[in-house]
Amino acid sequence: MKKHKLLFNFFKSTNAIIGTSIIILFLLTALLAPYLAPQPPNAQSLKNALTPPGREYLLGTDEFGRSILSRIIFGARVSLNITLLASIVALGIGVPLGALAGYYGGVLDFIVEGLVDITWAFPVILAALAIMFILGTGLHSIMIAIGVVYWAGYARITRGQFLALREEEYVQAARAVGASNLRIIWRHLLPNSLAPLLVQLSLGMGQVILLEASLSFLGLGAQPPTPSWGSMLSKGQAYLLNASWLTLFPGLAIMLVVLGFNLIGDGLRDALDPRLSHTRK
Amino acid sequence: MYQYILKRVLMMLPVLLAVTIIVFLIVHLIPGDPARLVVGEMGSQQAYDRVRAELGLDKPLYIQYFSFLDRLFHLNLGKSIVYREDVTKLLAAKLPNTLELTGSALIFTYLFAIPLGILAAVKRNTVIDYLSMGLAIIGVSVPSFWLGFLLISLFAIHLHWFPIAGYGGIKYLVLPAVALGFGGAALVARMMRSSLLEVINQDYTVTAKAKGLRYWTVITKHALRNALIPIVTLLGLQVGWLVGGAVVIEIVFLRPGVGRLIVKSIYMRDFPVVQGITLILAVTVILGNLLADILYAVTDPKVRY
Numbered sequence: 079m080k081k082h083k084l085l086f087n088f089f090k091s092t093n094a095i096i097g098t099s100i101i102i103l104f105l106l107t108a109l110l111a112p113y114l115a116p117q118p119p120n121a122q123s124l125k126n127a128l129t130p131p132g133r134e135y136l137l138g139t140d141e142f143g144r145s146i147l148s149r150i151i152f153g154a155r156v157s158l159n160i161t162l163l164a165s166i167v168a169l170g171i172g173v174p175l176g177a178l179a180g181y182y183g184g185v186l187d188f189i190v191e192g193l194v195d196i197t198w199a200f201p202v203i204l205a206a207l208a209i210m211f212i213l214g215t216g217l218h219s220i221m222i223a224i225g226v227v228y229w230a231g232y233a234r235i236t237r238g239q240f241l242a243l244r245e246e247e248y249v250q251a252a253r254a255v256g257a258s259n260l261r262i263i264w265r266h267l268l269p270n271s272l273a274p275l276l277v278q279l280s281l282g283m284g285q286v287i288l289l290e291a292s293l294s295f296l297g298l299g300a301q302p303p304t305p306s307w308g309s310m311l312s313k314g315q316a317y318l319l320n321a322s323w324l325t326l327f328p329g330l331a332i333m334l335v336v337l338g339f340n341l342i343g344d345g346l347r348d349a350l351d352p353r354l355s356h357t358r359k
Numbered sequence: 360m361y362q363y364i365l366k367r368v369l370m371m372l373p374v375l376l377a378v379t380i381i382v383f384l385i386v387h388l389i390p391g392d393p394a395r396l397v398v399g400e401m402g403s404q405q406a407y408d409r410v411r412a413e414l415g416l417d418k419p420l421y422i423q424y425f426s427f428l429d430r431l432f433h434l435n436l437g438k439s440i441v442y443r444e445d446v447t448k449l450l451a452a453k454l455p456n457t458l459e460l461t462g463s464a465l466i467f468t469y470l471f472a473i474p475l476g477i478l479a480a481v482k483r484n485t486v487i488d489y490l491s492m493g494l495a496i497i498g499v500s501v502p503s504f505w506l507g508f509l510l511i512s513l514f515a516i517h518l519h520w521f522p523i524a525g526y527g528g529i530k531y532l533v534l535p536a537v538a539l540g541f542g543g544a545a546l547v548a549r550m551m552r553s554s555l556l557e558v559i560n561q562d563y564t565v566t567a568k569a570k571g572l573r574y575w576t577v578i579t580k581h582a583l584r585n586a587l588i589p590i591v592t593l594l595g596l597q598v599g600w601l602v603g604g605a606v607v608i609e610i611v612f613l614r615p616g617v618g619r620l621i622v623k624s625i626y627m628r629d630f631p632v633v634q635g636i637t638l639i640l641a642v643t644v645i646l647g648n649l650l651a652d653i654l655y656a657v658t659d660p661k662v663r664y
Contacts, residue, residue, distance in 0.1 A: 188370070195374045196381070198595065198648060199641040201603025207625065208385060208637070231596075238592070281499065281546075288502050288542075292607050295504055296622055311505060315611070322512055329505030336500035344496070 087349035094345020100338030108154040115148035120303045128321045138323040140313065146323065149305035150331050156306045157335060160221050161286045167225025168282065172232025173275065179233070180240025181263055190233060197230040203292055210298065220299055224286050235278050239271035273350045280343020284336035291332050307332050363656045371649055378645070382638045383427045386630055387420070396628050397440050436638070437631035441624070446635035450617065454639060456526065457616035460608065461601040463532050464540035468597060472544040473590070476551025481578065483556065492552065498545025503604050507538035507611035524613040535612040539604050543597050547590060555586040588659045591651060598647030602640050 088094050107114060116136070123143035131138040137146040179190035197205065209223035243249060244267065252262050293299035294308025302309065307328040314324030386393050394411040395402070402410075415423045430437070436446035472495075479491040514534060515523040521534050558564060559582055567577045606618035613619075617636045624632040 192370065192373060192377070195370070195645070195648060196377045198599055199374060199378050199645045200381075200637070201599050201606070201640055201644060203603040203606050204621075204637055204640060208381075208388075284500060291502050292504065295502075295607060296610070298625070308502075311502075311508070315508070318508060318511065319516065322508075325505065325508045329502060329508065332502050332505065333497070333500045336502075337497065340496055340499055 084349050088345050091345045091348055093341045094349070097338045097341025097343075097345060100334055101342060104154050104158060104335050104338065107151055108158045111151050111155055115145070115151045117145040117148045119148045119152040119305045120144065121148075128317065128324075130321070131323055137327045138321070140310070140324055141317065146310070146327050149310060150307065150328055152305045153307045153310065153328065153331070154335075156217065156300050156304065157287050157290060157332075160217065160224065160290050161283050161339075163221040164224035164228070164286045164290075165279065165283050167222060168228035168286075169232055169279065171226070171229035173236050175229075176233035176236025177240055177263060177268065177271075180237035181244060181259065181267065183241075187237070190237065194230040194234055194237075197227070202227045202289055203296075206289060206293060207298065210293075217300060220290060220293065224289055227289070228282055228286065231278060231282060232275065235274055236271055239274060240267050243267050243270055273347050276346045276350060277343045280339045280346065283339040287332060287336050287339075360656055364653055367649060367652050367656075371645060374645055375642070378638065378641045379428060379431065380424065382634050382641070383424050385634055385637065389628075389630065391628070393630060396630065431638075436635035439624075439629055439632045441627045441629045441632070446631050449620065449632065450635055450639055453615060453617045453620050456614060457602075457605050457609070457618060458643075459532065460535055460539065460614065460616060461598075461605050463536035464543075464601050464604075465597060467536050467540040468544040468547060468601075471540070472547035473551055475544075476548040477555060477578070477583070479548070479552040480555035480559070483552075488552075491548065495545040495548040495552075498541050499549065501542060503538050503542055504607045504611045506541055507535065507608060510534045510538055511611075524611075526614050531612075531614075535608050535614060538611070539601060539608045542604075543593075543600055547593055547597075550589055550593060551586065554589045555582060558582045558586045561585075584658065588655070591654045591658050594654065595648040595651035598651070599644045602644055602647075 121144060123139070126135070126139050126143040127141055129135050129139040129143070131146075135145050135147070137150065139145060140149070175190045175193070179187040200208070205227045206220075206223040209226055210219045213219040213222060240263075249262060249266055252266055257265075290299055290306075291308035291311070294306045295312045297309070297312060299308055300306035310328040311325050314321070314328070317324045394407055394414060394416055397410045397414070398406045411417055415426050418426075434447050436450070438444065439446055439449060442449060475491050475495065479488045479495075482488050511523055511534065514520045522531055525531055555578075559578075564577060564582050567581045568574075572580075605616060606622060608614070609616045609618035610622065617640065621633060621636040623629075624636070
């Protein structure tokens with residue numbers, strides 16, 4: 079499909095436009111954080127501790143009197159950095175391995191499937207923790223840990239697609255006229271596997287943000303005073319009864335960004351797969 | 360079919376073995392000396408040497424692994440450094456609570472999601488479709504622990520329908536199960552809808568319609584069986600997701616399960632407990648995946664190995 083046609087199809091969808099807007103907004107927030115934040119994210123003001131949302135502090139303050147809005151703005155940097163790099167790691171490992179396993183089958187499939195099963199045998203949080211134990215804590219470790227944890231999803235989907243598609247008539251026809259394996263994979267199987275992969279990538283990016291937030295919530299991700307959405311929620315739990323804004327707004331920020339990625343994924347799926355898009359009309 | 364199942368069971372064995380190797384290696388990969396962790400920084404050299412010999416750390420790695428396997432066969436997961444109790448005993452007390460939570464969340468996931476997905480597909484482009492898919496896309500995007508906070512705020516603090524947190528009967532289970540299962544339910548509902556929509560337009564479904572079969576017969580007898588295949592593949596993912604998610608949800612709702620235990624043990628560097636829980640949760644997930652694969656073969660006869 080030509081690029082301009084793809085873009086045209088993509089932006090026909092209201093959801094895709096909303097999703098793209100959310101992600102652009104958060105990218106800009108992360109990039110321009112020092113200029114956008116009304117107060118420095120770590121500036122304490124004990125006399126203003128636990129101030130409800132109002133004129134001076136738009137989203138209120140935490141137990142140290144730090145601006146929730148400023149901390150959310152700076153937290154966007156942590157989340158978006160981790161998302162992009164962890165997804166590249168996951169995709170870079172998962173797609174080639176899944177493609178080889180699905181296309182060639184046999185021993186290769188057995189090994190990749192074994193690796194997928196071993197990876198999936200560990201719940202993602204546990205696996206991420208184990209990897210971080212080995213690599214040590216810190217944002218780089220989180221990126222690698224999350225990326226390594228999520229490779230298997232991409233591999234399983236690519237493998238499943240290749241397995242289903244390799245016996246299709248058009249692939250057999252390509253084989254019959256003498257197309258090489260590489261050509262069949264690159265020209266026929268991969269383009270036809272893109273739609274579910276892109277949907278998975280968009281959902282995957284959301285999952286990465288959720289996992290990072292979970293690790294930070296457990297106190298194992300970004301360390302204080304680095305503002306991260308997950309650790310803000312963790313600290314806010316103690317104030318659920320009398321200062322709910324401590325948990326409300328960081329959670330809302332996580333949800334919005336994940337929603338943005340999900341909406342983009344939906345839009346991409348419809349744009350890439352007109353057949354699917356027709357069924358929606 | 361039986362060959363496929365047998366093959367999957369046989370494939371499970373090396374995975375189990377690999378899991379035991381990884382779990383065994385945790386002790387050697389974490390920073391710090393395990394024997395020093397057990398006796399503490401102030402422990403005497405004598406005590407240190409004794410523990411080192413007890414743990415077999417003075418022996419070659421493969422010997423250590425085989426004695427680890429031998430202990431596993433005797434259900435001996437070692438002794439907790441913090442609680443001074445057998446890990447097996449600790450797990451026997453906490454694991455049922457976690458399984459109760461994950462099981463309830465799984466039931467909620469499918470009971471809620473499949474009808475929602477079918478409804479959205481059948482009533483596509485109506486208000487029902489938009490509402491259910493709006494709910495589903497928000498559900499996929501919500502962090503489970505944040506949803507837990509929202510549920511506590513609304514249903515426990517304001518409406519007093521459920522207890523805020525803790526452990527007891529079914530009343531204590533509803534909010535955590537919903538918080539844990541909601542994300543997965545949203546994913547399943549979305550998948551159910553798109554999968555059913557794809558199947559509805561295929562030739563055999565159109566033929567069934569053309570033969571004059573009733574709409575719901577076409578959906579339930581013809582379309583649903585094929586549309587359910589991708590849903591079944593999600594089951595394996597769900598088990599891992601729920602077991603992992605339980606770690607966080609147990610902390611939100613202060614439930615005494617293995618999730619809370621492992622996080623505490625990680626902080627306290629109680630490696631025998633961490634090893635024990637990692638192993639048990641991994642085995643649970645492996646069995647869940649096996650079940651999903653068997654169901655996959657049952658629903659899709661095209662699966663060939």
